[in-house]
Amino acid sequence: MRGATVPPGTVTPSPAEGAMPVHRLEVPRPNVLPFKIGAFQVYGPEAYADFPHRHTFYEIVHVTAGSGTHVVERERHPLAPPHLGVVAPGQVHHWEGVSGLEGTVILFTEHFLLDHLADRELLRRLAERPWLRLEGAAQEWAAALVGELQEEFRRGAEGFATVLRALLHILVVRAARSAGPPAREEGPPAREAGPGARPAGVAAEFVRLLAGGDPARWSVRACADALGVSAGYLAEAVKAATGRTPGQLIREARVGEAKRLLACTDLTVRQVAARTGVGDPAYFCRFFRRETGISPGEFRRGVPV
Template identity: 30%
Template sequence: MPEQDPAHPSAHLGPTEHIRTYPFDPAESLSGVGMRVGPMGAGGPWEGVAAPSRRAHRIDFHVLLFFRAGPVRHMIDFTEYEAGAGDILWIRPGQVHGFSATDEYVGTSLTMQPGFLPRAIVEATGMYRYDRPPLLHPDEAQQAAIQASLEQLQREYLDTSTLPLSLHTSVLRHTLTAFMLRVAHVSAQAAADALEPQADTTFTRFRAAVEKQFTTNHSVSAYADELGYSRRTLVRAVRAATGLTPKAFIDRRVVLEAKRLLAHTDLPVGRIGAAVGVPDSANFSKYFQQHAGVTPAGFRAEQV
């Protein structure tokens, strides 16, 4: 298990209280490479491998599920998505998700470790674009191209004998890059269809900073100073990318984390407030109700 970032809320919780995080284990990949591709099993998404719990949990790696049958209902951060044949579900690191207890997962799963692909490819494919919809509906031509590319990737993944490990890994990275560019094209189209504009570099840097610091830093001015932008520049960039003010963007991230902890842990409300940077219990309850429209206790009761 990799070390947790001390700024991450789950780093401050007891071993039985926080939302369980499943790391990517290269030892479970063929040849120990930083990716895995194969059929979904009846008992979980990875046949022949210990599958993550069907209870809600975090992952610290990318998961892409390619469905050959459906419908399948899958929860990601309090939204239930229904995937059908030909659809793709893209779950990004840090997201809380849960497998359906009744639906059968039929298709192919792809998992990859952060850092397996070069940074330029990560940026080009929007691998950390949390603003993009996780459920993708490629058209017939896109499905055929993606399926052919996925089959090629799986062949390269399984071929561990014709090349030395270093070359095998390089071939996998190149093949995975080509494949992810196809998926990213569908993802970008879905975002455009939802009228979600492309984020510029200013917003990308702001979003990354918020993801690292939202449990301790809720100040727009502090983020602007740290990133070297004027407050006005930051406001313009965030509003263009999301339609939100920077403060609303921060608040949305804080409330999402609070919802995760309320729904998936037994922590007292006061400790959850402290974990997301609002240590006073009364202030946290007021803050949560203002942004979620319900008290923390009321939200938790709704999840039962």
């Protein structure tokens, strides 16, 4: 994701009033490995921030002790360590009532996955059910792999980047196995989009674009242009891979973003409409009601959807 990293000490511009902060991964120089790992205590309170926010990078948390709640996309996950959790770029999360938190935080951008591009799909699946309870053998291999990642990163010996990617790949694959199979059979591993790309790869890249939370991308034409394919081919590829149209998935992304903003910020309905790419607040209210069955105000007041 463009702009996923920043130099250390970069002052992130304050979000507009009521908007959600976006955290970027700090790396010393553009050519430095976009990967970090350390204990919660090393990162400090930012590692368990109590306000809703997004990342431009992936975050894997290995929680070994503590109490409290991790909230991901408004779903609450009480701590009962050991856990392994995955937060994908664009997801909204925060921590509540944390006490005695111990464990390890692993941060990396999508660029870091260049040796194992198919891991993006596994991480997406894990992020959809982000709190994996570790028991028995799973507890042992998770602790061992996280420990090896920490040691390899600390030493920085020759070839350490390749070793880090290999260890992370094993961690992601084993976590996906422990989480169980997806609800429906997945297609072939995702590939970069562009002319000649397979439908499954185009569909995976389309879903990733929507997950970025940028309403400027929430049109079939904009997504097709970004992926280097025609709108017609995008529609065919997404329909073949997901059984749904790009328009349906775009509406779902728009509604999901609106729900996050209504639930996690103090933005007015007019501001929420603008930030989800709808210039007319009245149309936004009609759209939201049509998609959810209730008005934005009712949703904010906690009326069940």
